[in-house]
Amino acid sequence: MVAPSDATIVSADVAAAPIQGHEDRVIETSIPARLDNLRWSGFHTRVVLALGITWILDGLEVTLAGALSGALKESSTLHFTNFDVGFSNSAYLAGAVLGALGFGWLTDRIGRKKLFFITLAVYLTATAATALSWNLASYALFRFLTGAGIGGEYTAINSTIQELVPARYRGWTDLLINGSFWIGAAMGAVSAIVLLDPQLIGPGLVVFVMRMWIPESPRWLMIHGQPDRAHAIVDEIERSAIGKVQDHPQHGWPKIRLQMRDHTPLREVARTLFSVYRQRSMVGLALMTAQAFFYNAIFFTFALVLTDFFGIASNHVGWYILPFAAGNFLGPLLLGRLFDTLGRRAMITFTYAVSGILLALSGYLFSIGMLSAQTQTIAWMVIFFFASPAASAAYLTVSETFPLEVRALAIALFYAIGTGIGGVVGPALFGALIDTGSRNSVFAGYLLGSGLMIGAAVIAWRYCIAAERRSLESVARPLAFVE
DSSP: OOOTTSEEEEOOOOOOOOOTTOTTOEEEEOHHHHHHHOOOOHHHHHHHHHHHHHHHHHHHHHHHHHHTHHHHHHOTTTOOOHHHHHHHHHHHHHHHHHHHHHHHHHHHHHOHHHHHHHHHHHHHHHHHHHTTOOSHHHHHHHHHHHHHHHHHHHHHHHHHHHHHSOGGGHHHHHHHHHHTHHHHHHHHHTOOOOSSOGGGHHHHHHHHHHHTTSOOOHHHHHHTTOHHHHHHHHHHHHHHHHSSOOOHHHHTOOOEEEEOOSOOOHHHHHHIIIIITHHHHHHHHHHHHHHHHHHHHHHTTHHHHHHHHSOOOGGGHHHHHHHHHHHHHHHHHHHTTHHHHTOHHHHHHHHHHHHHHHHHHHHHHHHTTOOOHHHHHHHHHHHHHHHHHHHHHHHHHHHHSSOGGGHHHHHHHHHHHHIIIIITHHHHHHHHHHHTTOHHHHHHHHHHHHHHHHHHHHHHHHHOOOOTTOOHHHHSOOTTEEO
8 A cells, every 4th residue: 555645755875876865764655656647737837937948048148149259250349350259159168068067966966956046146146247348368267257157057957857847748848848948049139138138137047037037856856865855846746736735545656666865876876877777878979969069160150141141131130040049949949749749869869960961951052052141041041940959969868868866967978078069169160260261160160069969860770768758667667766
């Protein structure tokens, strides 16, 4: 029989690694099954809004930085070159890499909710400080700190999506929240804000309030020695979603037994990622690296291509970014549900392959001078209609195919490695290629991005896990699991 609280602590003789303070405490619970059984409700909508708004703000801020590349070059104070613009964008991505690693470790250690507020505070403070930049070094430093905040957001937000959203909605929700970045990008494209206006702090403070609606992950709590609190949160979610606590004895929910722990040692994390789940790690790294180079190399130098090769005035670049942003948001919105129905393997392979093929084709047309600024923008809009859900699917894959105890750090690690290899190098490389003034040089960069995406598609087709509509615990059994 399941105890009335649905979370029974029992003593057990189990062959498990001793964790300080909880060696003999085992929880038997059906909390994961109860969370996955829920239909979409107002609670889940509030989660999407509270998490998605940060992505909107980030899209607004990053797009302004990209759209103002020309203004940075023309500034009487900064006098940036194309390489300086690419270097500053690489500094942002480097900050995101280190921020993801540090905050990712903390997310698994102290919980998802606490990190929401820490990372958002770092992000907003650094964003406001960027407006005070006086030279390349100061601008790059503030961009680095801004990236550190948003890197931490990636880990905490994607972990929370996985652990609160029912399994049958998990893929589409993850893609949609990550895709909401492009709503902000569209806003930034037509905004009259000048160089990272600190008024972004105002909406940012609203996000602080909205995030109070989001509880700590019950899945995280039940492993980290707080089963009563986990149960109370699930009860409240059920009351919000269906008006009552689910009658679990009657339903006979599947239960799992978990040995509670204070933390997961880094040695166990390393063994899990690079030994037990080595193949999944290869897939995650391939997807992350390909999309990071593809996305960051093109998006962060978007304005430079328009100004240097098509003669578009820097103050008109925003109007070209608008359709680009539309394609990036519509992709996850319209294709996202297929990741939950047709499945992860088919859709990840399809979106990565199509993105790579279309980039190679449009790059060739660009190299022979067949595209105008307008047709180049249309080409990018179509390419990123497919590339946007592909990129978000990389985060989805990493966050749902590793055990709960290492989920946030896995997201951080593969984001950091992928972005370090593909993302940080990409903008600086493309800035240098654009500086040559040669269309063929830029085309070579596009071919590199295309090849990475197609290679990742092949790996996805061969090795991706069919995680659609399955509970997280069945995709990757918790390390604390007890037979």
